[in-house]
Amino acid sequence: MKWLTLFLSGLLFALGLGIAGMTQPQKIIDFLDISGNWDPSLIFVMGGAVSINMLLYRLTRRRPCPLYSGRFTTPRHRKINSRLLVGAAIFGSGWGLAGYCPGPALVSAASGTVPVLVFIIAMLAGMGLFRVTLANHEDDDIDGPSMDR
């Protein structure tokens, strides 16, 4: 069952992205184009996702642990530092250039078309480049114990 829930959350996430229009890069670019032909759809995607998850997250945190795991894994980082902001700034510029972020790109890989595969290979290369240049010990512990609730 544990593996089925993992598989199904990936499946549901992908279907949600597709129905929401997030696997249409032009829609993302049009959302970011506030001075042009603005498409506010992404606000509704985030509003729907955040509101339902905010409620269910709070209910889930009342449990001592997840159903199929011994503990909740929550990011332990608390500081707003330059790595966070510079990383997010770089991420946003790439997102605006092509209209892809990682989730929709990986879902779109199912189309088997060359352009999205080029994006994904470059994205993996970017992650690899980070590991050999700026990664430090802080980046290793994403499975560390949860500290915030």
Next chain:
Amino acid sequence: MENFTPVASTIGGIMIGLAVAGLYFFNGRILGISNITAELIKGGPGDHRRWRLVFLSGLFCGGLLLMLWQPDAIRPSPVSLGTLALAGLLVGFGASLGRGCTSGHGICGISRLSLRSISATLTFMGTGILTVYFVRHIAGGLS
């Protein structure tokens, strides 16, 4: 605003939120695609990789289902291969340095009211807007 799809986007958003909440309820994990992908390709012990592989297999199968059922839902990016390669590098590197992307910071983090994630989301939306503005309105639609 002729391409505005508030109803479909809200329904899709709720499905995304349910997937995020489900992963947390059943497995205690934050649904952040960039971290899941980066940790999978980094290697490490089998357990470390296995749940990520199963999750991403579900994600990919979701893409296949969309191709069968709603082929119009998956559309190509309007930009050139060179721009896609540059964008991919920036997205991969930036998400690793900033420890999250649209899903991890934008959805999970904001739902947890994490100030880090709210700052990251405002930052990447800001540079995304600036990038599109520059490309479309200053560089004259460079693709």
